[in-house]
Each structure stands twice: as C-alpha cells, then as structure tokens.
Amino acid sequence: MAKTQVNPTRMELTKQKRKLVTAKRGHKLLKDKRDELMRQFLDLVRENKALREKVEEGLRKANGNFVLARAGMEDEAMNVALMAPRQEVYLEMTTKNVMSVDIPVFEYSTRTTDPHDIYCYGFASTSGDLDDAVKSLADLLPDMLRLSECEKSCQLMSIEIEKTRRRVNALEHVMIPNMQANIKYIKMKLDENERSTQIRLMKVKDMMLEEAHHYKEHAAAAE
Amino acid sequence: MYKIAVIGDRDSIYGFAALGLDTYPVSEKEEAARTLKTLAQGTYAVIYITEALLSLLTEEVAAYAEVKVPAIIPIPGASGNTGAGIRNVKKMVERAVGSDIIFNQ
Numbered sequence: 192m193a194k195t196q197v198n199p200t201r202m203e204l205t206k207q208k209r210k211l212v213t214a215k216r217g218h219k220l221l222k223d224k225r226d227e228l229m230r231q232f233l234d235l236v237r238e239n240k241a242l243r244e245k246v247e248e249g250l251r252k253a254n255g256n257f258v259l260a261r262a263g264m265e266d267e268a269m270n271v272a273l274m275a276p277r278q279e280v281y282l283e284m285t286t287k288n289v290m291s292v293d294i295p296v297f298e299y300s301t302r303t304t305d306p307h308d309i310y311c312y313g314f315a316s317t318s319g320d321l322d323d324a325v326k327s328l329a330d331l332l333p334d335m336l337r338l339s340e341c342e343k344s345c346q347l348m349s350i351e352i353e354k355t356r357r358r359v360n361a362l363e364h365v366m367i368p369n370m371q372a373n374i375k376y377i378k379m380k381l382d383e384n385e386r387s388t389q390i391r392l393m394k395v396k397d398m399m400l401e402e403a404h405h406y407k408e409h410a411a412a413a414e
Numbered sequence: 415m416y417k418i419a420v421i422g423d424r425d426s427i428y429g430f431a432a433l434g435l436d437t438y439p440v441s442e443k444e445e446a447a448r449t450l451k452t453l454a455q456g457t458y459a460v461i462y463i464t465e466a467l468l469s470l471l472t473e474e475v476a477a478y479a480e481v482k483v484p485a486i487i488p489i490p491g492a493s494g495n496t497g498a499g500i501r502n503v504k505k506m507v508e509r510a511v512g513s514d515i516i517f518n519q
Contacts, residue, residue, distance in 0.1 A: 236506065282418060329432075
C-alpha cells in the first residue's frame with residue numbers, strides 16, 4: 192500500500208515510472224559496488240589480521256629485548272644513548288581510489304639511506320643487548336607501516352560498506368516497493384475512471400436513442 | 415611530508431625514538447587526550463598508540479575513524495598484549511559484514 196499520497200494522473204504515472212527506472216538502476220549499481228567493496232575488504236582484512244599477528248609478536252619480542260637491555264645498563268646511560276636519534280622517518284602519502292573510497296598508500300623514506308645506520312650511540316658505553324633491541328624494532332618498522340596502511344584502509348572501507356549496504360537495503364525494501372505500489376494505485380484509479388466514463392457514455396447513448404426513437408413506447412404498443 | 419608519532423607510557427615506546435619516530439610519553443588520561451589532539455592536528459599521518467592508553471581514549475580515537483589522516487593504530491605495550499588491536503579489527507569486520515566471519519574459525 193502506498194503510504195505517500197499521489198495524484199492519480201497520467202503525468203504522475205509517467206513521473207513515478209521514470210523514478211522507478213532510476214531507482215532500479217541505482218540499486219543495481221550500489222549492489223555491485225557493495226559486492227566489490229566487500230570482496231576487496233575481505234582480502235584486505237585477512238592481510239590485516241596476518242600483519243597484526245606478526246607485528247604484535249615482533250613487538251613482544253622487541254619489548255623483551257628492551258627489558259633485557261635496560262637490565263644491563265644504567266637508566267641514565269640508556270636515556271642518553273637514545274636521546275639523539277640519527278635516523279628520521281618521513282612518510283609520503285598518496286591515495287588510491289577503491290570503489291570511491293580513498294585509501295591511503297604510504298611510502299616512507301629515511302634520512303640516511305643505509306638501513307643499518309640505526310645505532311645512534313657509541314658502542315663503548317652501551318650493552319650489546321641494546322643493539323639487538325633496536326635492531327629487532329627496526330626490522331619491524333616496514334611491517335608496522337604496512338599494518339597502519341592496511342588497518343586505516345579497512346576502517347575507511349568498513350564505514351563505506353556499511354553506508355552502501357544501508358542504501359541498497361533502503362532502495363530494495365522501501366523505495367522500490369513504494370514506487371511500485373504507487374504505480375499500481377495510479378493505474379487502477381485510471382482504469383476505474385476509464386470504465387466509469389465508458390459506462391456513462393453507454394448510458395447516455397441509450398437515453399438519447401430512447402429519446403429519438405421511443406423504443407419503449409413501441410414495445411408497449413406492440414403488446 | 416608526514417611524520418610518525420608514538421604515544422604511550424614511556425617504557426613501552428622509548429625504543430621507537432631510536433628509529434626516528436617521534437615519541438610522546440604520557441601517563442594520565444587528560445594529558446594523553448591533549449597530546450593526541452595536538453598530534454592529530456599536526457603533520458602526523460600515523461600515530462601508534464599503546465593498547466593500555468587506547469582503552470582510556472576510546473572516544474577521542476573514534477572521532478578520527480572516518481578521516482583519512484591520521485591513522486591511529488593500536489600496538490601492544492611493554493605490559494603485554496591485551497588483545498585490543500585484534501578486537502579492533504574484529505569490530506571492523508562486524509561493521510562491514512554484519513557478523514564476524516574472519517576470526518571465529
């Protein structure tokens with residue numbers, strides 16, 4: 192049943208029909224968008240899961256190494272050693288458009304090009320454990336960056352998927368049935384009007400013929 | 415040109431300083447919220463936050479979910495893995511798919 196009030200006119204019918212065509216087309220497109228987004232999202236989220244497990248495991252190990260390094264060194268010496276980092280990381284961010292979602296792509300560059308140039312302290316006053324700890328963390332950095340890229344993309348895509356799904360559902364279960372009901376209502380009303388016009392014309396014709404030829408009187412006279 | 419920040423308790427994050435990431439040791443909630451806000455407005459594209467701190471700043475972090483920059487990524491701290499990071503991913507799957515189809519296998 193149409194909830195909205197529509198005028199049962201031919202013009203309105205054409206309008207509703209045109210709207211229905213647009214809505215159906217939009218529904219199909221949005222459904223395709225949702226399916227494709229979902230496919231990409233699932234791929235990405237699987238990668239995200241694997242990366243996260245890897246990074247969390249790596250960080251656990253790195254943290255353990257740092258605890259070890261701290262145990263073997265004075266707190267002050269440790270602070271001094273890490274005070275002036277030699278390395279700096281810069282991120283260059285570009286975006287990639289995946290089904291209208293802008294997902295970030297990070298490209299990182301370091302200040303010095305040598306990837307082993309991470310030890311920002313003299314080796315004389317620090318323990319070897321600190322070297323291991325810094326190394327384990329440095330090895331993890333590319334994965335961590337990939338993880339952040341992946342996770343942000345997943346986040347943005349999940350929001351977009353939710354939105355698209357709502358739109359698809361609204362079109363499928365509300366808008367399109369509503370319009371179909373409207374069209375049916377207008378059609379029935381128009382048909383009804385046409386029938387009543389037809390009947391009225393037939394009646395009028397009967398009356399006019401009766402007026403002209405006096406069928407009833409002739410019939411009565413014949414009896 | 416963007417940079418990377420790490421925010422959390424000092425013990426968990428000081429190692430990142432050696433790699434050239436900017437570390438911001440914080441301990442209490444208000445301070446953390448303020449720091450996060452300034453960092454998000456700055457030139458940081460990625461902000462790593464310890465899971466322990468994330469649990470205190472859920473609302474503040476949620477505000478940045480829909481924007482492209484910065485990406486706020488939970489990492490386990492020195493006190494151990496609370497599982498908040500994986501839970502976060504789970505929540506995203508639930509939001510997109512409607513139910514969790516990746517992790518409950």
